[in-house]
Amino acid sequence: xxxxxxxxxxxxxxxxxxxxxxxxxxxxxxxxxxxxxxxxxxxxxxxxxxxxxxxxxxxxxxxxxxxxxxxxxxxxxxxxxxxxxxxxxxxxxxxxxxxxxxxxxxxxxxxxxxxxxxxxxxxxxxxxxxxxxxxxxxxxxxxxxxxxxxxxxxxxxxxxxxxxxxxxxxxxxxxxxxxxxxxxxxxxxxxxxxxxxxxxxxxxxxxxxxxxxxxxxxxxxxxxxxxxxxxxxxxxxxxxxxxxxxxxxxxxxxxxxxxxxxxxxxxxxxxxxxxxxxxxxxxxxxxxxxxxxxxxxxxxxxxxxxxxxxxxxxxxxxxxxxxxxxxxxxxxxxxxxxxxxxxxxxxxxxxxxxxxxxxx
Numbered sequence: 001x002x003x004x005x006x007x008x009x010x011x012x013x014x015x016x017x018x019x020x021x022x023x024x025x026x027x028x029x030x031x032x033x034x035x036x037x038x039x040x041x042x043x044x045x046x047x048x049x050x051x052x053x054x055x056x057x058x059x060x061x062x063x064x065x066x067x068x069x070x071x072x073x074x075x076x077x078x079x080x081x082x083x084x085x086x087x088x089x090x091x092x093x094x095x096x097x098x099x100x101x102x103x104x105x106x107x108x109x110x111x112x113x114x115x116x117x118x119x120x121x122x123x124x125x126x127x128x129x130x131x132x133x134x135x136x137x138x139x140x141x142x143x144x145x146x147x148x149x150x151x152x153x154x155x156x157x158x159x160x161x162x163x164x165x166x167x168x169x170x171x172x173x174x175x176x177x178x179x180x181x182x183x184x185x186x187x188x189x190x191x192x193x194x195x196x197x198x199x200x201x202x203x204x205x206x207x208x209x210x211x212x213x214x215x216x217x218x219x220x221x222x223x224x225x226x227x228x229x230x231x232x233x234x235x236x237x238x239x240x241x242x243x244x245x246x247x248x249x250x251x252x253x254x255x256x257x258x259x260x261x262x263x264x265x266x267x268x269x270x271x272x273x274x275x276x277x278x279x280x281x282x283x284x285x286x287x288x289x290x291x292x293x294x295x296x297x298x299x300x301x302x303x304x305x306x307x308x309x310x311x312x313x314x315x316x317x318x319x320x321x322x323x324x325x326x327x328x329x330x331x332x333x334x335x336x337x338x339x340x341x342x343x344x345x346x347x348x349x350x351x352x353x354x355x356x357x358x359x360x
Contacts, residue, residue: 046113053106057099073242074272076264076280076301079155080245086151090144097137159227159259164308166218167229168282169200170237170250173291175282176200177218181211181317181340186229194233197322204319204328210340213315218282218299221308222265230256238286241299243269249286265303317341 075084112120167178167186178200180186187202187209194201202209220226230239232250239258240247248258270278280299284292302308319325319341329337337343 042114046110049106050110053103057102074264074269075243075245076262076269077244077246078261078263079151080243080260080263082151082154083245086144086148089147093140093144155259157259159257160225163225163227163259164221165227165229166220167200167231168218168239168250169231169233170239170284170288170295171199171233172235172289173294175218175284175295175297177215177297178318179213179215179219179312179315180208181213183208183211187212191233193328198325199233200318202318202325204325204337205330205333207333207336207340210319210329210337211317211342212319213317213321215315216298218297219308219311220262220299220301221305222262222268222301222303224305224308225259225261227257227259230258235288236286237284237288237295240283240285241280242283243280247285262301265301266299267303269301319343 072084072087075081162184165180165184165186169176169178176199178186185208187204188206189201189209190203191201193203200212200214202212204210228239228246228248230248230250231254232252234252236252237250238247239250243264244260244262246258246260248256250256264272266278266280269280270276280301282297282299284295286292288295302311317340319337320343323343326334326337326343
């Protein structure tokens with residue numbers, strides 16, 4: 001109902017303005033003005049353009065100043081400082097160009113309004129002006145592009161050898177994280193081995209998978225480089241960590257990666273925001289189906305690398321939680337797998353008696 005009233009009101013205002021315009025034309029005809037005489041509305045419109053320009057600029061800069069702190073979320077990564085700086089440099093250049101063009105456009109509308117006895121001047125070209133408005137923007141754009149490329153090359157460069165490796169898997173409609181064991185090496189996976197329990201498709205014939213473990217939260221160390229290895233099980237997803245300025249697509253059938261260093265722990269951000277309940281979050285920014293909205297993944301950043309490593313040590317290997325899958329480990333490697341996964345030695349009898357696991 002409210003929408004109908006608003007639409008009716010807009011149509012009514014348009015109708016009133018139209019009739020005012022028509023009445024003005026009829027009055028001009030009755031007065032018998034000369035054909036070359038221009039209505040006073042010409043000057044009125046010119047002044048209205050000028051007032052609109054001033055009002056718009058005041059509103060634009062006031063609103064930008066009033067909401068400046070809410071433009072971006074607090075940054076919590078090293079490369080995020082760089083990308084935010086480039087963002088604001090680009091924004092400054094854009095605002096300067098927009099403001100100048102806006103002022104010139106509306107000022108010319110006012111300055112060159114019709115005035116009786118005033119004759120317009122015409123010139124075919126101005127080479128100096130054309131060179132200026134071609135060269136200056138080209139230089140500015142080149143600087144912006146080269147700065148962005150240099151930053152992007154640094155961001156997408158190879159991660160260091162001691163970086164913490166974490167695999168993030170997207171599927172409809174949830175995220176899961178896989179962490180390597182003490183060796184910091186993720187084991188291989190094979191989609192043919194995916195089943196109800198082995199959702200990663202871990203290839204247990206490969207020793208690096210034996211101590212990998214699963215987490216339903218993304219845990220990160222503060223001050224240490226992290227390498228995310230990203231993949232999807234079904235359709236396109238996209239890893240988005242807004243506070244860390246991280247965004248990378250998760251593509252079925254291939255790996256994508258992103259490296260970064262978190263600079264603020266969860267405790268730091270709670271203190272900075274004054275919100276004791278603050279938590280980082282990872283979201284999906286690729287519309288992936290009806291449950292897309294539910295792909296929210298909690299993220300926790302530890303205060304120190306030692307805290308992070310202690311958390312890693314407290315986790316149980318996936319194979320330890322699912323000892324029946326030792327059947328998929330080659331017999332000659334099974335004893336080593338038991339040791340590496342931390343499976344109690346007395347579990348061997350039960351494992352031997354367990355039925356074989358059927359692969360897809």
